[in-house]
Amino acid sequence: GYGGGGGGGGGFQNSNLGGGLNTIDFSQRQLVPFEKDFYIEHPDVTARPDAEAHAWRASKQIVVVGDGVPKPCLTFEEASMPEYVLGEVIKCGFDKPTPIQSQGWPMALKGKNMVGISATGSGKTLAFLLPAMIHINAQPYLKPGDGPIVLVLAPTRELAVQIKEECDKFGASSEIKNTVVYGGVPKGKQIRSLREGVEIVIATPGRLIDHLEAGNTNLARVTYLVLDEADRMLDMGFEPQLRKICGQIRPDRQVLMWSATWPKEVKNLAQDYLSEYYQVTVGSLDLAGNKDVTQIIDVCADTEKYRNLLRYLKENLSTKDRVLVFVETKKGCDMLTRSLRMDGFQARAMHGDKSQEERDWVLKEFKSCQATLLVATDVAARGLDVDDIKMVVNFDFANDTETYIHRIGRTGRAGKKGIAVSFFVPEKNGRMARDIIEILNRTSQNVPNELQAAAMNSRGGGGGRGRGRGRGRY
Structure with a gap:
């Protein structure tokens, strides 16, 4: 299947940036x-x-x-x-x-x-x-x-x-x-x-x-x-x-x-x-998530994700609806985009290894609906500000609750309704189960029994709140 793999690239190679700048002592200056x-x-x-x-x-x-x-x-x-x-x-x-x-x-x-x-x-x-x-x-x-x-x-x-x-x-x-x-x-x-x-x-x-x-x-x-x-x-x-x-x-x-x-x-x-x-x-400070977004958690095996994705795309969308699909790695991003194109979807990929020119072009295609499906890594999607996205798909589940909220917040903006579909693989994502249930409950969403079971099985639950530090190179 897709996914797996760690984060993208090393950290920033910029520790000495600004070494040549002196902090200015403004008390000595006439402002x-x-x-x-x-x-x-x-x-x-x-x-x-x-x-x-x-x-x-x-x-x-x-x-x-x-x-x-x-x-x-x-x-x-x-x-x-x-x-x-x-x-x-x-x-x-x-x-x-x-x-x-x-x-x-x-x-x-x-x-x-x-x-x-x-x-x-x-x-x-x-x-x-x-x-x-x-x-x-x-x-x-x-x-x-x-x-x-x-x-x-x-x-x-x-x-x-x-x-x-x-x-x-x-x-x-x-x-x-x-x-x-x-x-x-x-x-x-x-x-x-x-x-x-x-x-x-x-x-x-x-x-x-x-x-x-x-x-x-x-x-x-x-x-x-x-x-x-x-x-x-x-x-x-x-x-x-x-x-x-x-x-x-x-x-x-x-x-x-x-x-x-x-x-x-x-x-x-x-x-x-x-x-x-x-x-x-x-909105609330505790990251409650947005009530205009219908959150669907699909508990499945890694191998079932692609087939399920095709089903959601066919069932919920018209030809002009934009979809943003999140994957964990750059390689997974390219692979999934290729598969979707072979299955007849106008899909484009966006990740940190793409040249600036390529990214500008992809963004233009997505904004103008020339391509309605965008597959992206978290880092690449950060600066993306497209208001009318009908569906967000977490093909690879987010690693912490803040990323999850951030991703699903790309749909259901400006008073419109949106759908967020997330593939939850218990062996991989079990530790997130409890936090996700809490988010679903706060916005009165449906909590699937399989997710409840995953929360019971994942010892101690919780612990999905870490904040990633500078992954991916920009």
């Missing part, structure tokens, strides 16, 4: 003051009683922590966004802010540090980008040799490119320039954009450090810093790089940190670099 509080509360928001704001948060499963948290803005008008931003938003056909935007915008516009904990696909990119545009427009223009005003750090090239696409859309009207820098491609074009001067830099940590060491840019003017998918960046072993980069940025900057989960490593990072912050959590 030019800058403006970061642009929030003007709309009269309708002011008039709304606190009790109503609490009730709205409860209805959206939003929990806020912090002193003097602003009330949410329920419409674009209430967010007091300037015309040039509002026009773009309306042009894109959004009728009202998503919950994370309603609560996140006033926090960000007040110039406060914030931690947003929410699933990917909740509209968080605009929750940090639109306030970033307003922040930039209030700062003095860039002079020759100046680095960016806004820095967005992301774990993977795919996510970085997606953030850039949003920047292009919403920054055009106010002539805000951006560039994206990531590894795996030649540096020439990136160097040119950085040296010409751009207000927003979106970067993966390793490549940004290369550019800083080479003097292609600097972070002296960064006053708005975003860490996107912070939990993934830590998982991928980027903590030393993040700390190096933060040491280059003035201490009174505004920081917005986003994460899908809230483990202690992420908490420590927030305490070190945000000191005082608002925290906004959408």
Whole structure:
């Protein structure tokens, strides 16, 4: 059968990255003051009683922590966004802010540090980008040799490119320039954009450090810093790089940190670099999983997985439905893709050994539904932000609960219903049984008897919560 095998590739070969960067002693520097509080509360928001704001948060499963948290803005008008931003938003056909935007915008516009904990696909990119545009427009223009005003750090090239696409859309009207820098491609074009001067830099940590060491840019003017998918960046072993980069940025900057989960490593990072912050959590912190996703656990033998997969694909899907299939290894990914193609499916593979060009092409095919079946490893799927995925299949079961939640969270987004099918092989995955049953119960899903039996047989159960450290090379 497929699967088996350990994780992909060795860890990162980047332990000495940033060795040439000295931490700056900002107490010795004369820092030019800058403006970061642009929030003007709309009269309708002011008039709304606190009790109503609490009730709205409860209805959206939003929990806020912090002193003097602003009330949410329920419409674009209430967010007091300037015309040039509002026009773009309306042009894109959004009728009202998503919950994370309603609560996140006033926090960000007040110039406060914030931690947003929410699933990917909740509209968080605009929750940090639109306030970033307003922040930039209030700062003095860039002079020759100046680095960016806004820095967005992301774990993977795919996510970085997606953030850039949003920047292009919403920054055009106010002539805000951006560039994206990531590894795996030649540096020439990136160097040119950085040296010409751009207000927003979106970067993966390793490549940004290369550019800083080479003097292609600097972070002296960064006053708005975003860490996107912070939990993934830590998982991928980027903590030393993040700390190096933060040491280059003035201490009174505004920081917005986003994460899908809230483990202690992420908490420590927030305490070190945000000191005082608002925290906004959408959905529950205990990784409950999403009620819009029907979770099917298929307890079977390794040898039955492929046949069962074909059955689910035939029974549940129309020709235009996208499916994302997770496998554990790169080799398994290629093998499964080949088999599916031989059986007449438009399948494509995505894993860490594919060239950047190939990955961009596969993503385009998947987004445009030219290929509706994408087979991927966890690392390759991290930066994938495709909203309308009908079904997620765990062909090889996840190694821990957080990965399981993360994977199934790729479907059932933006209020749509989704299906997550997971092949559970008791000999291999037995230790996960108890945790998975707990997740199924919390979202009122069907728990198969075979899974109950696996939980009974797996001595001690549990123990599936480990957080992988930097597997796969990016």
